[in-house]
Amino acid sequence: MFGLSMPTTDGQDVTTTASDATPETAVPPVEVSDVSFGYTGTPVVEDITLSVSPGEFVALVGPNGSGKSTLLGLVLGLHRPDSGTVSLFGEPAHRFDDGTRLGYVAQQTDAAVSMPITVREVVQMGRFSTVGFGRLSAADWRAVDEAIETVGMRAFADRPIAQLSGGQRQRAFIARALAGDAELLVLDEPTVGVDAESVEAFYELLETLNDEGLTILLVEHDIGSVTDHAGRVVCLNREVYFDGPTEAFLDSDALGRAFGATQPAGGD
Amino acid sequence: MLVVDSTVSLLGVTDLAAPLYWLLAAWSAFMSLLADTTGLEVLQYQFMHRAILVGLCIGVMAPLIGTFLVHRQLALIGDTLAHTAFAGVAVGLFLNGVFELGVSPYLTAVVVAALAALCIELISEVTDAYNDVSMAIVLSTGFALGTVLISLNAGGLSVGIDQYLFGNLATVSAENAVIMLGLFAVIVATVAITRNQLLYVTFDETAAAVSGIPVEWYNRVMVVLTAFVVVGAMQIMGVILVAAMLVVPVAGATQLARSFGESLLLAVVLAELAVTLGIGLAYYGSATAGGVIVLVAVALYLGTVALGKVQSVLRSEDPAQTGTVDASRSR
Numbered sequence: 001m002f003g004l005s006m007p008t009t010d011g012q013d014v015t016t017t018a019s020d021a022t023p024e025t026a027v028p029p030v031e032v033s034d035v036s037f038g039y040t041g042t043p044v045v046e047d048i049t050l051s052v053s054p055g056e057f058v059a060l061v062g063p064n065g066s067g068k069s070t071l072l073g074l075v076l077g078l079h080r081p082d083s084g085t086v087s088l089f090g091e092p093a094h095r096f097d098d099g100t101r102l103g104y105v106a107q108q109t110d111a112a113v114s115m116p117i118t119v120r121e122v123v124q125m126g127r128f129s130t131v132g133f134g135r136l137s138a139a140d141w142r143a144v145d146e147a148i149e150t151v152g153m154r155a156f157a158d159r160p161i162a163q164l165s166g167g168q169r170q171r172a173f174i175a176r177a178l179a180g181d182a183e184l185l186v187l188d189e190p191t192v193g194v195d196a197e198s199v200e201a202f203y204e205l206l207e208t209l210n211d212e213g214l215t216i217l218l219v220e221h222d223i224g225s226v227t228d229h230a231g232r233v234v235c236l237n238r239e240v241y242f243d244g245p246t247e248a249f250l251d252s253d254a255l256g257r258a259f260g261a262t263q264p265a266g267g268d
Numbered sequence: 269m270l271v272v273d274s275t276v277s278l279l280g281v282t283d284l285a286a287p288l289y290w291l292l293a294a295w296s297a298f299m300s301l302l303a304d305t306t307g308l309e310v311l312q313y314q315f316m317h318r319a320i321l322v323g324l325c326i327g328v329m330a331p332l333i334g335t336f337l338v339h340r341q342l343a344l345i346g347d348t349l350a351h352t353a354f355a356g357v358a359v360g361l362f363l364n365g366v367f368e369l370g371v372s373p374y375l376t377a378v379v380v381a382a383l384a385a386l387c388i389e390l391i392s393e394v395t396d397a398y399n400d401v402s403m404a405i406v407l408s409t410g411f412a413l414g415t416v417l418i419s420l421n422a423g424g425l426s427v428g429i430d431q432y433l434f435g436n437l438a439t440v441s442a443e444n445a446v447i448m449l450g451l452f453a454v455i456v457a458t459v460a461i462t463r464n465q466l467l468y469v470t471f472d473e474t475a476a477a478v479s480g481i482p483v484e485w486y487n488r489v490m491v492v493l494t495a496f497v498v499v500g501a502m503q504i505m506g507v508i509l510v511a512a513m514l515v516v517p518v519a520g521a522t523q524l525a526r527s528f529g530e531s532l533l534l535a536v537v538l539a540e541l542a543v544t545l546g547i548g549l550a551y552y553g554s555a556t557a558g559g560v561i562v563l564v565a566v567a568l569y570l571g572t573v574a575l576g577k578v579q580s581v582l583r584s585e586d587p588a589q590t591g592t593v594d595a596s597r598s599r
Contacts, residue, residue, distance in 0.1 A: 076478050099479030106474055115339040115471060116525040125471065128464045129479045160526045173475075180479070 027090035028053050029184040029215045030075055035084035037074055043082070044070045046239050052217055054183070057210040059230035059246075060219045063259045066237040068219040072188050075217065076104060088184075099129030103177020105170060105187040108194075113161050119172045120157045123147055126179030147179035151205060167198025171205065178209075185209070187218040191225065203229045223255070288446045295321050310551045318445040319437040319504060319557070323543040325452040326501045326513060331521070331535035332459055333497045334514035336470045336490060338522070345491065346511035348388065348403050349381050349498045352410030354507045356380030356499070357432045358417035365421045373432070374447050374499055381495035384410060389491045393484055435506030435558035437547065444503055451500040455493050466490065467528065504547075505558040512562045513539060520569040523576035538568050 030052035036043045045067040052058050060068050073079045074086050077093035086093040089101060096102070103126070126147065127140040136144070148157050151171040161169060170190050177185050185206075191199045199222070207229045210216050220226045227233065233249040235242035235258050242254030249255075296317040303311035310316055337343060359380055360373030384406055391402045418429055431439045459466065468476040469486045477483045494514070501510045517539035518531075525531035546561030553560070 078474065078477060097480030099481070102478060104475050104478040106472070115528065116522055116531040117471065117528040118526060121467075121528050122471070125464075125468045125475075125479075128468055128481070131464060133461050133464065158527070176475075186478075 028087075029089055030217060031085075031087040031090075032071075032075065033085055035071075035074060035081040035086055037070060037079060037081045039070075044238065045074070045236070048084070048236075048240060050234060050240065050243065052184075052215060054215055055210070055213055057207070057216045057229065057231045058218070058234060059226040059232070060217070060234050060236055061221070061223050061226060061255075062236035062241075064221070066258065068236055069188055071236065072186060072217075072219050076102075076186060100180050101183045103174075103180060103182030103185045105173045105177060105185070105190050107189050107192050108166060108169065113169065115161070117161050118158050119148065119153055119161060119164070119175075120144060122161055122172050123175045123179050126176040126182075129180060143181070144179050147175040150178055150209075151175045165198065166194040167202055170194060170202060174205065174209075182214070184215045184217065187216070189219055189221060191220070191222060199225055285446050285450065288449045289442065291449065292318070292321070292442060292445055310548060315438050315440060316551070318440045318442065320544075320547060322440055322445055322448050322500075322504055323547050323557075323561075324540065325448055326497075326504065327540035327543040328536055329452055329455045329497050330501055330513035331517040331539045332532065333455065333490075333493050334518040335521075335532055335535055336466055337494065338515060338518045339470050343515045344403065344511070345385075345388065345494060346498055346514040348407040348410075349385055349491075349495045350502065350507045350510045351407045351414075352384035353377040353381040353495070353499050353502055354432060355384075355410040355414040355417070357429075357502075358414040358421075362417045362421050372441075372443055372447060374444055374503065377499045377502070378447075378451070378496065380410075381499050382492050385491035385495040386488060389488050393487075431506075432502065433507050434556050435502065435504045435509070437504060437550065437557045440503050448500045448503065451496045455496055455500075458489065458493060462486065462489065505561065506556075509558045509562050512565060513542075516562070516565040516569050517542065520565075520572040523569075523572040524579065538565070538572070542568055 028051050030050070032048050032050040035048045036046045038044050048071060060071065062068050070079065074081055075088070075093060077086070077088065077096055080094050088096040089098070091098075123144050124136065124140075127136055127143060131137075131140060145157075148154055151174050153168065153171050153175060156164065156168060156172075161172065164172065173190075174185070187206075191202060194202065203225055206216055206218075210231075216230075218226070218230070227246050227250060230246055232244065233242065233246050234240060235249065235254045237258040241258040242249055242252055296314060299311050299317040299320065302308070311320075334343075334346070337345060354377075356377030356379060357373040360371055360376030363369050363376065364371060364373070388403065388406055395402070430436070465476070465481050465486050466489075468479065468481060469483050469490075473483055497514065498510050501513055505513060517535045520538045521531045521535035525534050542561050542565035546564045547557055549555070549564070550557040550560040
């Protein structure tokens, strides 16, 4: 009776129902159209239109305070747009609750890493949206072990998270997303506080996973490491300054213009 | 008149509580048997049987809930709710004094503390943070309301509030022990069922929300369970010290445990040790049980800190290598 039948956090909005979603294969994992949003009166992001196709590796870059993380929060359904629509797999993002298709890796500081908890226990959380209440089945445990293996953390599976380096910890969080069979992986500045060597290994892991068909959307402040690995760059400063292939981005002056909008270029 | 009224109004509850009364009687018989075989004086009295049972329940449910609170930096919410539970006790005493209802003050405390818990949670949802200031305001409002109601009441009827402030082994009545057993059952069952969700929300709230868990609902469940623990534990621990049982054993377990499962288990072991040793010492030393239990718990905590230091020196972990990426998994 307690906690058995909980309503979803948000049930009042019925603009789109599941029945009018197009067939799954054609639905882009992320679709943002004409979105504006601000915490107060001033918009943090304005008129953003953006679509991520299955299998893409998209990097969101921009200066500090450009609205990158806010846009990510909109995509994840953590904020509701003031105007425009955000869809995840064809469903309004704030109502999307199929956690199995979506994996999320935050900045280091978001999780309670001082808690006594092992890598395996963290990765196990990736199965919770499938399991619901109660214990994990043998198949769930297999998925957990496979995910740990995939990110090369088997030797660390029973180590407490608190004893890991920043890079190892982020691998564990990726494994959590993989254990849930995510089709889309969303990362918010995942390499903040990770040492330079591990950053390279981390991006190689992402690229390998992307080659395997995982769609990746990532916010990053370190433009160098992004342009080596992402196939497409979206440069943002309140509005979209550039959206296209990485090579074209490097040839363009979008970065300078985006940074120039708030501060001198190269300020980050 | 009074007896008839309370019997009628509590009839439904009494039916529900019948198995709990039976359990209490069975426990008491078992304790008497234990007293005969061991010859321990402390086990001879009915009121000690009940106090020990309540103590053992506290030793399970306080660290169980406390583990989820401590790792979200919510250690002080227990203290806040204890002070509002005191207001609930005062409301109960007041109603009994004015209308002669004959309701256990602990029942009104459950209601008031649960409502206060939901208030704190709703404030935090609106302001987007668990806020020191609002917590402090709720805490002092609760305690102020309690003292005012009790002083109003004392004009017509002298009430002992010491037992609520400091707890008392001798005043655990059969009715209150049954209330405790009921709260215990609800708490343990809820955590057993929603363990996965509570763990995810505690560890990484944003990721939990992204994975489709209705985070706000679990936060509400958590604070209400905290209110239940606080009221249940208040009988022995008292308003002022009840929060210690939510925090101290958990802090001790965190020093030594490597996994979450281990930390839950260890926290319960530490709490049970503190409760049983504390009740024994308090009985033979004629001291307040709540205070002795907390002192034992803190001594155990200091022990775990020392052990933790020794452990980390001895086990200088052999550095394992990060394996290579193996993406050839079946998707």
